[in-house]
Amino acid sequence: MYNRGATKWQKRFTKLRSFRLPLLITFMALMFVVVILGIDKKKPTSQLGLMTQNDSNLDDESVIRFDPTVEILNGTEIIWQIPNSPRSVLFLAHGCNGKAANFWDKSTNCDHCVGLPEERAIVLEAIARKFAVIAVSSKGKCWSLMKETLVVERIIKWWVKKQNLESLPLVALGASSGGYFVSMLASKMKFSSIVVMIAEGVFDQIDVTEHYPSTLFVHMPKDKRRKKMIDANLEIMRRKGVDVAEVQCLELPLTPRFLADRVLGLDLKNSVQLFNLFKEKGFIDKNGYLINDGRVIPWKEAMSERKISLPNKLFVNYIQEELNLAFAYHEMTSLQSLQIFNWYESHL
Known part of the structure; x- marks a missing residue:
């Protein structure tokens, strides 16, 4: 209510002030929604979010794109991708019947790449998190633990030096045969942490000390035999002073979509x-x-x-x-990418 003695200017000012308050509140609420949506769009952590970005045609720095480089070194294929300002190096080891080309989509840079759903999602998450990624193809159907350990160690060291990434910490992920391979390789190379997926590792064949890298087992407990061996290795490694943990992957129901x-x-x-x-x-x-x-x-x-x-x-x-x-018996999985990369980052 206006004062009868108020001037015309005072009346207008009072009316404007009463109008501006709800307008200001509405504007602030809209800005809050925009900021929240912006954060969610720029920093997706789920596979679905990453896949949506990768398929987008938007010319935006937040879009994660595959841009692999393929090299053949002494008959061994390596495929790699380095994001801007990398913070770590991730080595990936495929399972039996796999290859490095499974981790990237087919493109002009890699016309034989196949981009299997779970493998490609792991690489997308890695690139989004600023991990330089290198994958190596095994010589045979599965990894040779003794013959190829030295070969891959030399390849990684050569590549890291060539790309001027020597100051960055190394991490690794291997699934199935690749999990056994990574557990062996970690006894020869200095990794800050590793992920052994759907495998119990070869810890009965190596000398595990407190200097062994922090190890996360990502496994499917429906495979009861393997779960039993992983449980035993978790206990043994803890006693040795190794930082270890596990993530269990359970079955999923199919739906129409x-x-x-x-x-x-x-x-x-x-x-x-x-x-x-x-x-x-x-x-x-x-x-x-x-x-x-x-x-x-x-x-x-x-x-x-x-x-x-x-x-x-x-x-x-x-x-x-x-x-x-x-x-959920024996398969590579990207569903646990959040736990996997949080594990890496907590040990960099």
């Missing part, structure tokens, strides 16, 4: 078709959980019978990996 969400480029129509097929064939239970390992159920034959076509023949390999992941 599960495969579309996890396989880049697979549309929702195909994902729904496959989900319905799995239900009809009894490959999943009433809650969506696979009744058997994805490697065992005849889903490819059933898909062929139903004449379900995929946009790319490589999608069969992508889907296979995600089914193995959902069954």
